[in-house]
Amino acid sequence: MFDKIKVLVVDDSAFMRKMISDIINSQKDMYVIDTAKDGFEAIEKAIKLNPDIITLDVEMPRKNGLEALVELKKVSKAEVIMLSSLTSEGSSITIEALRLGAFDFIQKPSGSISLDINKVKDEITEKIRYAYAYKNKLKTNNKVISNFVSNKSKVNSFNNNFNALLLGASTGGPKVLFDLITKLPNNIDIPILVVQHMPTGFTKAFADRMNKSSNLRVVEAEDNQKIENNVVYIAPGGYHMTVVNGVIKLDLSPQIHGVRPAVDKLFISAANYYKSGVIASIFTGMGKDGAEGVKEVKKNGGHVIAQDESTSVVFGMPKAAIQTGCVDIILPEDEILNYILKLLKRA
Incomplete structure (x- = not known):
């Protein structure tokens, strides 16, 4: 019973x-x-x-x-x-x-x-x-860290010049993304491209709300928009967002994993354009969107972060990414920002 x-x-x-x-x-x-x-x-x-x-x-x-x-x-x-x-x-x-x-x-x-x-x-x-x-999830103090490398050794040994930050999230993501994006410094000097699973209309409100509280400019992305540093681009609800030759392309191709925009579409296209210059982070969310994307990021030499289970509202997306073997480090929500800044040598 x-x-x-x-x-x-x-x-x-x-x-x-x-x-x-x-x-x-x-x-x-x-x-x-x-x-x-x-x-x-x-x-x-x-x-x-x-x-x-x-x-x-x-x-x-x-x-x-x-x-x-x-x-x-x-x-x-x-x-x-x-x-x-x-x-x-x-x-x-x-x-x-x-x-x-x-x-x-x-x-x-x-x-x-x-x-x-x-x-x-x-x-x-x-x-x-x-x-x-x-x-009802059991609350523990045990933070899950990557089995591959420790936080410090990875940051100190990673010397790539990064030129794009990719973020993907679903259920539980808006709060995590809000907290991270609004704390990014105004001199981060790379673009930030974001897929948060949301219906049409809500992504505009999401971008506007973050823009009011951020050091960076936050916008709902537009088709054929040139990608600029120190701007956060939110994929609009109902459209896939891809990167083509430094320009944002939006399309109405079929849903992936039942969603549009899909993290996979963004990650795969950005990895093929920016190559090893990508930092990609997968956050809380239902399903497995992003798993194929992190494979492409890793294949091109980029760096992949996943949110840990203890701080994820739903561990589906991070878990699927981790199971690919392409995640470099697994971190609790409150450590991801500082880790990104260290990779970018901003902290």
């Missing part, structure tokens, strides 16, 4: 509360412990009922999803999954929610009242399971 995952569903629409509840209650390993119509009610019920997971609508009256999240983080140990409609305000709030500790978000298919919410049924239930697993 196992404990079912207890979920609190928060949405100002009675229809949406019913539809989301039906999706969750149709699963054998989870159930809706209660629902709430706004942020105030969500906070009261979270305290009273101690749910494992909260699905939280972004756009609500009286207290919106972001305001509710801040309060929920103070009174509840539940992991929070944001449900967002694609509006300018909704996408901006969602990005800020991820920075403030929301586990992940799900885009409603057709706005605040999505009659077709069943289109994302699998995504809702899958992310609830991942959030529950993360909540």
Whole structure:
């Protein structure tokens, strides 16, 4: 016998509360412990009922999803999954929610009242399971370090002239990337190219939010954009981003691993252009996107970093990269920035 995952569903629409509840209650390993119509009610019920997971609508009256999240983080140990409609305000709030500790978000298919919410049924239930697993992951103080070389010896022995930094992430990535990118110095003197799995519209809000807090210029990438040093290029949702002769190319070729943009597309193209001048880092995320890309980076003489299991929200992408044998070092989240700066001789 196992404990079912207890979920609190928060949405100002009675229809949406019913539809989301039906999706969750149709699963054998989870159930809706209660629902709430706004942020105030969500906070009261979270305290009273101690749910494992909260699905939280972004756009609500009286207290919106972001305001509710801040309060929920103070009174509840539940992991929070944001449900967002694609509006300018909704996408901006969602990005800020991820920075403030929301586990992940799900885009409603057709706005605040999505009659077709069943289109994302699998995504809702899958992310609830991942959030529950993360909540219950054993916390240890043992940091996983690469079996290949130690941190210090690798930095001191690596003398390549690097000319591009590639970053790839999915679930849990927005906060990690925000923390890393906003701490990069303004004289890093290489371009940073980023794939974060996100739907169309949210990557613009992600880039804008980071740009306000960064020493570097952060932009959502555009087709045929010349790549410049000290600029961070975020792959736009819905498009693969590649590097061709020092220029960004966007395309609508088929999804890879069910996603577009894909880390593999960026890493492979950049490795073939920059050759041994690449530092590539794979962060937390579901699936195996990036594994083929790190093979290409290593084949061309570049350097590969993977986030460790203890600090990954989901260890899927780093694990797949590590299993290729092409990762140079495995580091916890809070050591990756300094390691990159040492490679670049900026620290």
